[in-house]
Amino acid sequence: MAVLTMAKALNDGLRKAMEADPRVLVMGEDVGKLGGVFRITDGLQKDFGEQRVLDTPLSESGIIGTAVGLAIRGFRPVCEIQFDGFVFPGYDQIVSQLAKVHFRSQGKVPMPVVVRIPFGGGIGAVEHHSESPESLFAHVAGLKVVACSNPSDAYWMIQQAIATDDPVIFFEPKRRYWEKAEVEPDATPPPLLRSRVLREGTDVTVATYGPLVRTCLDASVAAAADGTSLEVIDLRALSPLDLAPVYDSVRRTGRLVVVSEAPSESSVTAEVAARVQQDCFHSLEAPVLRVTGFDTPYPPSKCEDDYLPDLDRVLDAVDRSKAW
Amino acid sequence: MSVSDRPQAWNPADPRSRPNREQVLAGLRGTDAGGPELVQLLTPEGERVSDPRFDAYADDVDVEALTSLYRDMVLVRRADREGNALQRQGQLGIWVPLLGQEAAQIGAGRALLPTDMVFPSYREHGVAWCRGIDPTDLLGIFRGTDHGSWDPLEKRFHLYTIVIGNQCLNATGYAMGQRFEGRVGNGDGAPEGSPDEATMCFFGDGATSQGDVHEGFVWAAAYDAPVVFYCQNNQWAISVPLSRQTRVPLHERARGYGFPGVRVDGNDVIACLAVSRWALEECRSGNGPVLIEAFTYRMDAHTTSDDPSRYRLADELELWKLKDPIERVRVNLVREHGVGQEFFDGVAAEADELAARLREFCLAMPEPAPDRMFSEVYAEPSPLVEAQREEFLAYHASFADEPLAGSGVGAEGEV
Numbered sequence: 021m022a023v024l025t026m027a028k029a030l031n032d033g034l035r036k037a038m039e040a041d042p043r044v045l046v047m048g049e050d051v052g053k054l055g056g057v058f059r060i061t062d063g064l065q066k067d068f069g070e071q072r073v074l075d076t077p078l079s080e081s082g083i084i085g086t087a088v089g090l091a092i093r094g095f096r097p098v099c100e101i102q103f104d105g106f107v108f109p110g111y112d113q114i115v116s117q118l119a120k121v122h123f124r125s126q127g128k129v130p131m132p133v134v135v136r137i138p139f140g141g142g143i144g145a146v147e148h149h150s151e152s153p154e155s156l157f158a159h160v161a162g163l164k165v166v167a168c169s170n171p172s173d174a175y176w177m178i179q180q181a182i183a184t185d186d187p188v189i190f191f192e193p194k195r196r197y198w199e200k201a202e203v204e205p206d207a208t209p210p211p212l213l214r215s216r217v218l219r220e221g222t223d224v225t226v227a228t229y230g231p232l233v234r235t236c237l238d239a240s241v242a243a244a245a246d247g248t249s250l251e252v253i254d255l256r257a258l259s260p261l262d263l264a265p266v267y268d269s270v271r272r273t274g275r276l277v278v279v280s281e282a283p284s285e286s287s288v289t290a291e292v293a294a295r296v297q298q299d300c301f302h303s304l305e306a307p308v309l310r311v312t313g314f315d316t317p318y319p320p321s322k323c324e325d326d327y328l329p330d331l332d333r334v335l336d337a338v339d340r341s342k343a344w
Numbered sequence: 345m346s347v348s349d350r351p352q353a354w355n356p357a358d359p360r361s362r363p364n365r366e367q368v369l370a371g372l373r374g375t376d377a378g379g380p381e382l383v384q385l386l387t388p389e390g391e392r393v394s395d396p397r398f399d400a401y402a403d404d405v406d407v408e409a410l411t412s413l414y415r416d417m418v419l420v421r422r423a424d425r426e427g428n429a430l431q432r433q434g435q436l437g438i439w440v441p442l443l444g445q446e447a448a449q450i451g452a453g454r455a456l457l458p459t460d461m462v463f464p465s466y467r468e469h470g471v472a473w474c475r476g477i478d479p480t481d482l483l484g485i486f487r488g489t490d491h492g493s494w495d496p497l498e499k500r501f502h503l504y505t506i507v508i509g510n511q512c513l514n515a516t517g518y519a520m521g522q523r524f525e526g527r528v529g530n531g532d533g534a535p536e537g538s539p540d541e542a543t544m545c546f547f548g549d550g551a552t553s554q555g556d557v558h559e560g561f562v563w564a565a566a567y568d569a570p571v572v573f574y575c576q577n578n579q580w581a582i583s584v585p586l587s588r589q590t591r592v593p594l595h596e597r598a599r600g601y602g603f604p605g606v607r608v609d610g611n612d613v614i615a616c617l618a619v620s621r622w623a624l625e626e627c628r629s630g631n632g633p634v635l636i637e638a639f640t641y642r643m644d645a646h647t648t649s650d651d652p653s654r655y656r657l658a659d660e661l662e663l664w665k666l667k668d669p670i671e672r673v674r675v676n677l678v679r680e681h682g683v684g685q686e687f688f689d690g691v692a693a694e695a696d697e698l699a700a701r702l703r704e705f706c707l708a709m710p711e712p713a714p715d716r717m718f719s720e721v722y723a724e725p726s727p728l729v730e731a732q733r734e735e736f737l738a739y740h741a742s743f744a745d746e747p748l749a750g751s752g753v754g755a756e757g758e759v
Binding site for chain 1: 728
């Protein structure tokens with residue numbers, strides 16, 4: 021048992037994956053000598069060499085496009101995109117090649133590539149450094165999309181993603197990189213594409229992922245003090261969604277609030293709401309409510325506290341759900 | 345246009361340094377002049393000529409080898425024409441003609457070793473032929489029954505890439521892998537059964553405006569990747585002439601990335617073979633990457649949906665017909681090697697047999713199973729896709745008197 025930051029847990033997970041399989045490569049901008057701008061790959065190049073930890077040219081389409089070629093050759097590349105807002109030069113390669121080569125080849129060419137993306141706001145950054153583009157990937161057939169929320173999941177999920185024979189877009193909540201928690205290296209982790217009930221409750225179900233899991237857990241503590249029992253579910257897998265635990269919970273509580281930093285329209289939260297109303301129609305006591313970022317570009321950082329869902333907005337939605 | 349033909353660098357103080365109207369208009373017309381840097385070993389008139397830089401790479405092209413290259417080109421042209429006809433007759437949704445580019449593709453394709461890897465665009469039917477992919481294997485893409493039917497790893501010929509330029513990065517990544525695995529630069533010391541390898545990447549003049557081609561060049565240079573970038577400059581990107589893509593001859597761009605670029609007569613199969621052999625050997629021995637600009641001409645439309653009469657002059661095609669890649673080989677075989685008519689008749693008959701086989705195969709192609717689309721979306725089972733497959737099959741099974749062809753739905757004991 022060790023107490024680790026999420027950054028260190030990811031670093032340890034990457035190291036274990038690289039030790040386990042010599043075909044695993046880490047590639048991205050500044051991931052070698054510098055250890056990445058968030059230090060997630062710290063020390064890996066020193067230990068595994070420049071041919072397994074590649075300081076690449078500054079070119080996101082190049083990172084994804086060459087990773088596709090390396091995967092065709094039999095490697096298992098783990099790509100780092102430096103910030104969420106910088107992934108779009110690589111989006112063409114992700115959508116047109118990475119997501120489709122397996123289908124196009126009728127299963128003859130797997131694409132075991134992981135694309136790590138630090139995402140979300142709350143760090144006071146300039147434009148393009150605080151976005152939540154996960155829905156743009158969840159919408160693409162052929163990709164798997166996951167988000168970790170705590171050090172233990174980060175440690176296991178990165179290893180599971182690397183071991184997956186499909187492309188995985190791996191979202192890391194950058195504002196949670198330095199929060200610490202226990203990681204048990206001898207534990208048996210749950211499968212990668214499973215959601216998890218993190219706190220059991222009876223009044224309202226709250227489903228969320230990534231950086232707002234912590235926020236929703238805090239909200240559940242505050243709600244409990246007011247006599248409201250929240251069940252908090254960490255979705256973890258955004259595509260494909262694992263909604264069985266959500267359905268099970270909503271059938272008991274009758275109420276659901278879905279929480280995410282991303283804008284609401286055509287989003288992961290929209291998909292959750294649509295599926296829950298379809299599968300739990302007769303159990304619902306109130307409409308599914310969503311607490312999200314607004315449908316605006318991510319604002320200047322002095323406005324981000326108003327943009328990002330926080331504990332109070334989550335509790336406000338809980339109250340509205342209960343009062344329906 | 346060669347370097348010396350080009351207007352000198354614009355000098356703001358000298359209005360005469362700007363291109364005049366005639367020069368601008370000339371740029372809007374296709375050109376058939378490859379310029380003095382063009383590598384040529386067989387002239388359009390069928391005369392074998394020398395190029396001291398590349399003669400050594402075509403020394404072995406004797407009459408036997410040349411008749412073989414001739415046969416390749418005639419067969420792929422015939423298959424191409426049959427594909428075009430099948431589209432016109434409604435059997436294919438679209439066809440992408442290679443007419444005019446046979447030498448560029450066969451020359452490159454026959455320079456490859458079985459252990460090399462190829463990343464094609466979508467017009468490389470001639471290269472596919474050289475990789476042992478039967479023309480019938482191409483039909484599914486254009487008939488809409490699959491996105492490519494061959495095994496890219498077994499054939500060492502990746503599936504056709506339709507998004508322009510994407511494959512330049514995929515090829516570069518693959519070549520980086522060849523280098524990481526130590527399959528480059530071993531020379532005679534290469535282990536038995538695993539010789540040095542190279543990758544060849546095909547794209548067109550239009551693709552050179554894409555960021556992925558630029559990035560492919562940057563990455564290949566940064567990692568000394570053993571990749572030959574093989575640009576078939578066929579002068580036209582659908583309706584847009586080369587002058588809209590570039591100010592400099594494309595092969596000159598290589599210099600800016602720090603590797604050699606060569607312009608070869610793309611209608612000269614011997615020169616394409618020789619230059620490709622040289623370039624592949626450079627890559628296998630660790631001196632990659634290399635850019636080849638095969639200077640050729642798209643003698644037919646971009647695809648069967650295109651109408652070149654809207655944007656280019658008919659006399660341009662007539663000029664290029666004089667440089668036909670197959671005719672010059674025929675003339676050479678007759679004049680310099682005394683090859684008789686029976687050989688040419690034999691190849692023509694073989695070509696007709698191939699065309700007939702292609703047609704027969706096309707007409708007999710089965711429809712894909714309706715639930716084909718749910719297969720192989722992922723390597724690992726997807727609950728979402730499998731649930732949709734079940735819903736789809738149940739929906740069709742609800743039409744009890746109209747079983748779904750090919751899926752097993754409605755057939756007793758299946759589903």
